[in-house]
Amino acid sequence: MTEKAEFMRLPATVNLEYKYSTGRYLGRFYKELRDNKRLVANKCGKCGRVLFPPRIACPDCMVRASDEWVEVGPQATLIFFYELQIPGLAERHAANYLGVLALDGTEAELSCFEHRLMVDDPGKLREGMRMEPVFNEEGRTGRIRDDILGFKPIEG
Amino acid sequence: MAGRAAIVGVGQTYHRSKRPDVNQIEMINEAVRAALEDAQLTPKEIDCVLFGNMEQAEGSYLMDCWATEGTGAYLKEGCKVHTGGTTGASVAEAAAHHAASGLFDTVLAVTYEKQDETPAGMGPLALVQDYLWAIHTGAFGWFARMGRKYMLETGCQEEHAAITRLKSDRCACKNPHAHLRLNLTMQDVLNSRMLLYPLRLLYMCPTTAGACALVFASEERAPKITKKPVWVKDWETVHYEMVGYEAYFTSRMTSMETAANRIYHRNGITNVRRDIQCAEIYEPSTWSELQFSEWFHFCEKGEAWRMAEKGVSDLEGEFPINPSGGVVCTNPIGCTAMVRVAEAALQIRGDAGEHQVTRDVKRAVATGFGGSFWTEMLLLQRSWD
Amino acid sequence: MKREETEAFVLAQPYSAPYEHATGPVGTRFFTELRDNQKILGMKCSGCNIVYMPPRSTCPRCFAKLEEWVELGDEGTLLTYTVVRYHEPTHPTDAPFAYGIIKLDGADTGIGHLLGEVDLKNISIGMRVKAVFKEEREGNLLDIKYFKPI
Numbered sequence: 001m002t003e004k005a006e007f008m009r010l011p012a013t014v015n016l017e018y019k020y021s022t023g024r025y026l027g028r029f030y031k032e033l034r035d036n037k038r039l040v041a042n043k044c045g046k047c048g049r050v051l052f053p054p055r056i057a058c059p060d061c062m063v064r065a066s067d068e069w070v071e072v073g074p075q076a077t078l079i080f081f082y083e084l085q086i087p088g089l090a091e092r093h094a095a096n097y098l099g100v101l102a103l104d105g106t107e108a109e110l111s112c113f114e115h116r117l118m119v120d121d122p123g124k125l126r127e128g129m130r131m132e133p134v135f136n137e138e139g140r141t142g143r144i145r146d147d148i149l150g151f152k153p154i155e156g
Numbered sequence: 157m158a159g160r161a162a163i164v165g166v167g168q169t170y171h172r173s174k175r176p177d178v179n180q181i182e183m184i185n186e187a188v189r190a191a192l193e194d195a196q197l198t199p200k201e202i203d204c205v206l207f208g209n210m211e212q213a214e215g216s217y218l219m220d221c222w223a224t225e226g227t228g229a230y231l232k233e234g235c236k237v238h239t240g241g242t243t244g245a246s247v248a249e250a251a252a253h254h255a256a257s258g259l260f261d262t263v264l265a266v267t268y269e270k271q272d273e274t275p276a277g278m279g280p281l282a283l284v285q286d287y288l289w290a291i292h293t294g295a296f297g298w299f300a301r302m303g304r305k306y307m308l309e310t311g312c313q314e315e316h317a318a319i320t321r322l323k324s325d326r327c328a329c330k331n332p333h334a335h336l337r338l339n340l341t342m343q344d345v346l347n348s349r350m351l352l353y354p355l356r357l358l359y360m361c362p363t364t365a366g367a368c369a370l371v372f373a374s375e376e377r378a379p380k381i382t383k384k385p386v387w388v389k390d391w392e393t394v395h396y397e398m399v400g401y402e403a404y405f406t407s408r409m410t411s412m413e414t415a416a417n418r419i420y421h422r423n424g425i426t427n428v429r430r431d432i433q434c435a436e437i438y439e440p441s442t443w444s445e446l447q448f449s450e451w452f453h454f455c456e457k458g459e460a461w462r463m464a465e466k467g468v469s470d471l472e473g474e475f476p477i478n479p480s481g482g483v484v485c486t487n488p489i490g491c492t493a494m495v496r497v498a499e500a501a502l503q504i505r506g507d508a509g510e511h512q513v514t515r516d517v518k519r520a521v522a523t524g525f526g527g528s529f530w531t532e533m534l535l536l537q538r539s540w541d
Numbered sequence: 542m543k544r545e546e547t548e549a550f551v552l553a554q555p556y557s558a559p560y561e562h563a564t565g566p567v568g569t570r571f572f573t574e575l576r577d578n579q580k581i582l583g584m585k586c587s588g589c590n591i592v593y594m595p596p597r598s599t600c601p602r603c604f605a606k607l608e609e610w611v612e613l614g615d616e617g618t619l620l621t622y623t624v625v626r627y628h629e630p631t632h633p634t635d636a637p638f639a640y641g642i643i644k645l646d647g648a649d650t651g652i653g654h655l656l657g658e659v660d661l662k663n664i665s666i667g668m669r670v671k672a673v674f675k676e677e678r679e680g681n682l683l684d685i686k687y688f689k690p691i
Contacts, residue, residue: 272563
């Protein structure tokens, strides 16, 4: 059965401009990152765990977070990494390697996140290695994926 | 739940990569006709129609409104349920609720996904993540990370994933409704393209066009419709919190273990492989089949790859897992979890055909998995007690 | 929470996705006839005695499979209408324009389409209209440019 000859398809491209409100917790995070290149987290009001990214409630205790804020990172530990081998994916993410990272001062299980890895020699990538962020110096928006260009190994 | 509900009709399309020969509504219609024929019911005898799909895949919205000529919902009650990858199980559970509630004697549950409606593939689903936070690597990244962790923790080697993938293929080749029926060799699997280590193309679920429909009936009505009602004994939905990548770290999936623990406890299941005879689980990748089997307590922690090596999960095995070929062979997303329920029901009826398992299946579980790693689980039985 | 305590941001998230919808055998025949022969086809359910336009492969009311094609004329009756006076990117043409539901002769269901060559102040329900086809047709509903008063 030849698709094009026998059956017709109608194109319908969807273009939408969404606008997402961050709320006050992530809002503070975005503002600190954009204006001061600082990474901040809040704390659970009950168990005292550091919540990164900051959020309204601790997922375990389900009580409203306290108003106590702490600075975390910017140095981080590389938990896991992989090469983007799917065609198109490296271009889309502007990176050949992605890593899962845990910032200093955060609990990896609760707070690790994914980001681009900026490495000259991928052969030197090791799980557990120490890394630091490379900040975007111009036109920061507050978004961690835009304002941090990637993480690079700490020299020495 | 005071009342009882049973599955009395099962229908699905022949799942394929592309279905240019039908539009969405016509594809839905194929599954609905098959389910009604299986139940020997006319659309007039259906009281309520529940519907679901993952509409980002088609870019046509509120299809419950537009697809009435596909579903037969004209002037009937019902609504749409959309819970992402778990949609199929959610619709099945909602239908069981509706039939067991006493409000409806017969409930038709319909799900579909026509993934050939966009050349972007999974692209439109990129927003289906934590929308403020994530860098969108999507499903590939998750399942690669989970597979890697599993290897490191349990000593599982890639050949065990390959053995598992070959098992899925053997099953799918016996299931005419399955999408990927490839007659694979070990070499085919090990040579298939690496996407993200250790996730090869053949370890990942495909994009599929297909539909599935189930007819549920109340306790009173079910035995009048069929000699082989499949009772929906129990079901469980567990949500999950996922900002941190807990699945990567702890090698445990809280939502899956919670669902399984609750179902087993409520139903006196103490030895899972003795008390349940078959499982149809939503395994988005081959690595997931191994891991999820442990989280659902089909075996001890770290034992799933040994179970696969011994052929325990084969069609002829002691505890068949995904005798239909599973999700790595067939994945019409919003419908995938309902296919699990449908296939488990067929195994209990003994109507699975060539992919009927050797073991007599009196009781089976079907699961759904989706979006934020949440879990749905249904326990199906040949007799209520 | 007091207003000054909030530090909420609003983030832009553009979303673009290309879709291609299969029209199926019935849709393919309808759009092909429209494109190649300027013919408008309906589908009849003999059981319900209804002619559907646009055509369908299953009768939504009695669930019968439908195969009885009916060629409809290009003339019909305006069932209802409105005049659109605001702009939206999704509109098929610039405002102001008239839009109505037209029931073609021989059909039992109406279809939404544009009204053209018409005085926007002088449209009435029940008026007779006729399809005007585009010169360059692509196989979609806008191969009918609009319906004009007879």
